[in-house]
Amino acid sequence: MKGENDPLASFWMPFTANRAYKAHPRQLVSASGMHYRSADGREILDGTAGLWCCNAGHCRPEITEAIAKTAATLDFAPTFQLGHPLAFELAQRVAALMPEGLDRVFFTNSGSESVDTALKIALAVQRARAQGARTRLIGRERGYHGVGFGGISVGGIVGNRRTFGIGLPGTDHLRHTHDLTRNAFSRGFPQHGAELADDLQRLVDLHGAETIAAVIVEPMAGSTGVLLPPVGYLQRLRDICDRHGILLIFDEVITAFGRVGGATAAESWGVTPDILTMAKGLTNAAVPMGAVAVKRELHDAVVDHAPAGIEFFHGYTYSGHPLASAAGLAALDIYSAEGLFDRAKQLGGYWEDAAHDLKGRRSVIDIRTTGLVAGIELEPRPDAPGARATELFHACFDNGLLIRATGDIIALSPPLIVGKAEIDEMFSLLGDLLDVID
Structure with a gap:
């Protein structure tokens, strides 16, 4: 309606719980390489290549x-x-x-x-x-x-x-x-x-x-x-x-x-x-x-x-x-x-081991990996399927890591420029947060 002054109201967001998001918005304002920057100035390690898509990392000058x-x-x-x-x-x-x-x-x-x-x-x-x-x-x-x-x-x-x-x-x-x-x-x-x-x-x-x-x-x-x-x-x-x-x-x-x-x-x-x-x-x-x-x-x-x-x-x-x-x-x-099509083969074993190290963590019922992608399946809460993964998604973002939640499955698919240190950072933080999320 004319005169509406809520800056978030007009955008009907895709595949989003709009009411929940607009009550507690989390926004990205810039990106470079392996990281986003949030509206409150924090670096967010990109564990999802945006949405499975920024394979060479963000804001590559050659492309821009x-x-x-x-x-x-x-x-x-x-x-x-x-x-x-x-x-x-x-x-x-x-x-x-x-x-x-x-x-x-x-x-x-x-x-x-x-x-x-x-x-x-x-x-x-x-x-x-x-x-x-x-x-x-x-x-x-x-x-x-x-x-x-x-x-x-x-x-x-x-x-x-x-x-x-x-x-x-x-x-x-x-x-x-x-x-x-x-x-x-x-x-x-x-x-x-x-x-x-x-x-x-x-x-x-x-x-x-x-x-x-x-x-x-x-x-x-x-x-x-x-x-x-x-x-x-x-x-x-x-x-x-x-x-x-x-x-x-x-x-x-x-x-x-x-x-x-x-x-x-x-x-x-x-x-x-x-x-x-x-x-x-x-x-x-x-x-x-x-x-x-x-x-x-x-x-x-x-x-x-x-x-x-x-x-x-x-x-x-x-x-x-x-x-x-x-x-x-x-x-x-x-x-x-940069030989990026070979990165999934070069780092695949390291990535797989890092992901499977989460076996035995709280609520984890399966881990699946191939190339530079991982799915970590969590046991659904009996009264709230999907809630545990959503809570982990929010906790990760608030602690500097972007992951993707689909149902009760966490998906990871970082830019192909990822290094071992960043892989360690992702899975270490995930493990820590899994231990505290009920």
Whole structure:
């Protein structure tokens, strides 16, 4: 209303308990390298790379200078029936980092848009192959694929779905892979659960392969709490998809650009999808951008066999935006020059040991790590699920560490420039606070 003088009231914050936050706001006002600075002047060690995205650390001058130079030269150029050099250069650079064959790149503005784009591409490919009856899309329980209607339809996090109706028709879900009974405190991929991939065969038997266009999974389910694929699980999914003509989409919005080692989880873990989504680390989060990498033969099926004119009726005003393209190119230069895609391999063992040293701490019921990511699962309070992790999130911030809480799971994913001293600092503080939080 006019005249309202509460400076916090107008911003309806995303994925936030707005009433609780605005009663006790915690704000970040600047950042550099591995640290944020809070509104009250404290340094906050970034244990989450912002939101899984600032992989090269904060406010890198190479990126800010590239953005500023481009903003002064070409602030915007449409990519509908036109183009500009930076978008083509970035697409070529991204394609070179993808698994063999995924060398056609469609730009978006976020992970959510990347997912909806990938689902549309899958439907377009099946139609171009004269498989137009293949319209069903399969996701997975506990999967997070952004917040578009396509993403929440194939996603499997209940809170993201329940308010918004039935979503896209013709979607279904595989069982999730989380199994505390058999896999608690595993180091690396859990040994048990590869057979859960056979749930796809169950859905094939239920619906008919001829109705299924694509399956989308996160190689590592991140936002739901760092759920790693059981040994052999991803390959088993790949085999079932191949057997039945189903496209396999990997949602690598979190795992691409060095998080688990290598440019992608697909490369690091030896299973190649047909379509791969990315965002976050693509520009080191300096400018919003996402992308979808597609196998060349799938691109050609749509583009080369369409009538003259527009082949794929989809896109965004800001697809391949000049500033985002400049940020992406600068970020890729940093990743290459500093060998950041290898950091998860170099530090992975140290990181894993530091995380697993929390075993036995109060309320900890599981620890999961891969690359430079960790999930620490806490036993829920009987009367208040999620409250313990939220309290730990606030306590960490107040003591100089940014973590992420999702349900009763703490997720850590620091910038890839992290060092051993900072790893020690993170887990030491976490251990101390776990001991005092009931």
